[in-house]
Amino acid sequence: MTALDPEPELVRLPWNKPLEEWDDDPRVVDLPRGISRHVVRIVRVGDRMCAIKETQREMAEREYAILRELRHLGLPAVKPRAVVYNRRSLDGEELPAALITRHLRYSMPYRMLFSHGLHSDSLPALIDALVVLLVRLHLAGFYWGDVSLSNVLFRRNAGEFAAYLVDAETGELHESLSTGMREYDVEVGCQNVFAELLDLHAGGMLEETCDPSDVVQRLQERYDRLWTALTTTEEFDADQMWQIEQWVESINELGFDVEEMDIETKAEGARVQLRPRVVEAGHHTRELQSLTGLVVEDALARRLLNDMGAFCAYWHLGEMPREYVARRWLREAYEPLVARIPEEHRATLDPAQFFHDVLVHRWFLSENAGEEIDLWETLDDYVDNVLPGLPRVAR
Known part of the structure; x- marks a missing residue:
């Protein structure tokens, strides 16, 4: 076994049996x-x-x-834990090697999402998450x-959704990718997604009104737009430098930060060229973590920061340091609410997502009632009427 973070319990797994015979082992989880x-x-x-996958040793090690x-580069991918090889059954039969990765907490495969009632109007968000992942990988x-x-x-x-790479079996790392390699990757993605959506149709998990061709077109268009925004050199008049801020904000809206820029003046300063050199996702994630210690996906972090801002305005804390506001928000808003997660759901619910979902539910209840609904009344309604229908995911 070659292990990144070795644990004795890994060694004690029944490696002398094929994975397909592990189902009666109490350590196997039906997820x-x-x-x-x-x-x-x-x-x-x-x-x-x-997650343990059987494959050839060369493929597993690669x-x-x-x-x-990928993890070292800070890219969204599952964390590898170990490779197991030279496996043999009790009667001496050679068994495949195994790759062990850490199961991603609170994550779901796309078929699970649709089998639990995800509608076709959520497909754009799912495709956008795939596009952002693909662009980040290509940039690296x-x-x-x-x-x-x-x-x-x-x-x-x-x-929204955040996407994580879970299978890198066919992947290759290069200094940079040619246009042809990127275009082929996108083409393969379009073909695979089209086939996967047809499969969802056949299984009755996708509405008949959803056209896979439209979804695939969105994948291509969103990829082209995001790649262009992050890699194309922009040029501005030197006396209109305010446009730089507007340009950076447009990239932030796509979910990325510009940490460095190459700036080159032309024609004796009359024009300025800009190109993002280090582009990274996660601005709101880092800001929330620095203030509260909470580590969540970026869009969710943005929503929590917005709620923190509303909390600050309600209690007239505008003159106080942000660190003070964050501590009060945690103590008086966030922690009391997530403490009310039912015991039977604590192992499967992301507390930050639960907090966000209760706030969204409060908005819907208030909209329907035509008046502000109490937060704790909202929480009770959410736990009784919404929570039972949500898919269970693993921590």
Whole structure:
């Protein structure tokens, strides 16, 4: 075994049996899994869960190394834990190698989302999450080779989604990607997503009014727009430098920060060229973490920061330092509400997402009632009428 963070319990798993024979082991967890060409099992190891995939040793070691590098680059991908090889059954039969990755907390494969009632009007958000992931990988020089919804895990991100790479078997890391490599990746993604949506149609999980061709067109258009915004050199008049701020804000709206810029003056200062050099997602995530210690997806972090701002205005704390406001918001708003998560749901609910969803529910109740509904009354209604219908996800 080659392990990134070795645990004795990993060694004690029944490696002398094929994965398909593990179902009677009490450590195997019956959680939804994405479609895979390999045998995969979710196993509880200590206080965390792992995904174990059988494959060839060379493929397992290669994917393990790529996932380590992607994590080192700060890209959204599952965390590799170990590779197990030279496995043999009790009668001496050679068994496949196994790749172990950490199960992504609060994540769901796309089929689980649709099997639990996700409607086609949520597809744009799902596709946008896939596009953002693909652009980030391409910016880092990663050629995916098998872009698809099946090779991604999704986390709810306020009213949006965040996508994580879960299968890097066909991937390659380069210094940079050629236009042809990027275009081929997008083309493969369009073909795979089209086929996956047809499969959802056949399974009755997608409305007949949803046209897969329109969804695939959105994937292509959104990718082109985001890639252009992040890689194209912009040029402004030197006496209109306010446009730089507007340009940076337009990139922020796409979910990215501009941390550095290449600036080149032309024609004796008459024109200025700008190109983002280091582009990274997660501005709101970092801001919320620095203020509160909470680590959540970026759109969700933005919503929580907005609620913190409303809390600040309600209690007239505008003159106080943001750190003071954040501590009071945590103590008086966030923590009391998430403490009311029912015991039977605490292992499967993301507290920050729960907080956000209750606030959204309050808005709907108040809109229907024509008056402000009490927060704790909203919480009771949400727990009684909404929570039971939500899919269970793993921490």
